[in-house]
Amino acid sequence: MRFWRPHRRRRDPLVCREFVELVSDYLDATLPRHERARFEAHIAECDGCAGYLEDMRRLIGSLHDLPDPPSDPTTRAVLLRAFRDLRGQP
Amino acid sequence: MGNRNRAAEPASRPFPASAGVASETDRALLERLRRGDEQAFEALVDRHHEALRRVARTFVPTAAAADDVVQETWLAVMCGLDRFEGRCALRTWIFRILVNRARTHATRDARHVPFSAIEQDEGPAVDPAAFDADGHWLSVPPRLEADPEASVLAAELRRHILLIIDALAPAQRAVITLRDLVGFESEDVCSLLHISEGNQRVLLHRARARVRAGLAELVEAPG
Numbered sequence: 001m002r003f004w005r006p007h008r009r010r011r012d013p014l015v016c017r018e019f020v021e022l023v024s025d026y027l028d029a030t031l032p033r034h035e036r037a038r039f040e041a042h043i044a045e046c047d048g049c050a051g052y053l054e055d056m057r058r059l060i061g062s063l064h065d066l067p068d069p070p071s072d073p074t075t076r077a078v079l080l081r082a083f084r085d086l087r088g089q090p
Numbered sequence: 091m092g093n094r095n096r097a098a099e100p101a102s103r104p105f106p107a108s109a110g111v112a113s114e115t116d117r118a119l120l121e122r123l124r125r126g127d128e129q130a131f132e133a134l135v136d137r138h139h140e141a142l143r144r145v146a147r148t149f150v151p152t153a154a155a156a157d158d159v160v161q162e163t164w165l166a167v168m169c170g171l172d173r174f175e176g177r178c179a180l181r182t183w184i185f186r187i188l189v190n191r192a193r194t195h196a197t198r199d200a201r202h203v204p205f206s207a208i209e210q211d212e213g214p215a216v217d218p219a220a221f222d223a224d225g226h227w228l229s230v231p232p233r234l235e236a237d238p239e240a241s242v243l244a245a246e247l248r249r250h251i252l253l254i255i256d257a258l259a260p261a262q263r264a265v266i267t268l269r270d271l272v273g274f275e276s277e278d279v280c281s282l283l284h285i286s287e288g289n290q291r292v293l294l295h296r297a298r299a300r301v302r303a304g305l306a307e308l309v310e311a312p313g
Contacts, residue, residue, distance in 0.1 A: 015225030024295035048227040068140030087126035
């Protein structure tokens with residue numbers, strides 16, 4: 001498979017400063033294949049970046065589980081009354 | 091130290107993908123809502139109300155205006171239940187109504203900078219001072235207690251994460267809320283916010299990096 005980028009560029013090892021800019025795309029599996037290979041080669045050699053990646057993975061996972069505070073009871077009551085008026089069974 | 095194994099882990103999303111069309115669960119829920127089932131409606135409000143407020147707040151200048159937008163959204167949902175055809179997930183439909191209402195409000199308020207004039211945040215993910223001239227870490231970055239369930243400071247940590255998110259620029263806040271808090275896929279977020287895939291990726295990357303940096307500050311300077 002041919003790429004328009006010069007071959008040499010893709011062989012360059014990744015440094016930490018570049019690594020942190022790719023973490024989000026890597027976790028979302030949107031990193032192009034050649035970038036991904038460089039990225040994974042770097043993880044194997046760098047504890048700092050491996051830790052950064054792992055933290056980011058856990059952080060993103062925990063954001064989804066972050067419970068919201070309960071809705072304001074007054075607002076809830078108003079909405080429920082409106083629902084009853086609009087859709088309620090007689 | 092076991093880093094090789096980390097590289098082999100799948101890079102997939104840590105939670106299930108949102109369905110592009112209304113799921114079976116959606117259809118069952120929709121049936122109950124159409125019949126006027128109050129418990130179903132309550133559950134729907136509890137699930138989405140706060141996230142809707144967060145997203146609305148990225149479009150309008152005040153919390154009160156955001157509350158108005160969310161209230162209008164729920165009314166539109168109640169009235170529109172019979173017209174909803176299930177071509178998208180129920181949740182997507184609700185958030186789409188919200189974004190449309192929020193845009194209308196934002197346009198009406200001339201003082202407010204519209205969402206399309208998004209901030210130019212070109213800063214790096216990590217403070218450049220953390221790296222040496224060759225781009226390597228000067229010292230190993232501090233690890234986070236990023237898993238609220240595993241932390242004794244769970245409630246405190248949650249509060250901090252939400253505060254950090256609330257302080258982000260509006261476009262970043264909207265994207266990280268929809269992607270990581272609510273759990274929408276990137277296609278949904280792009281179509282909801284009318285932004286390109288590339289733009290969405292950059293905003294999400296910046297937002298996640300800012301949240302991580304904010305938590306790292308907390309680790310480094312507790313109290």
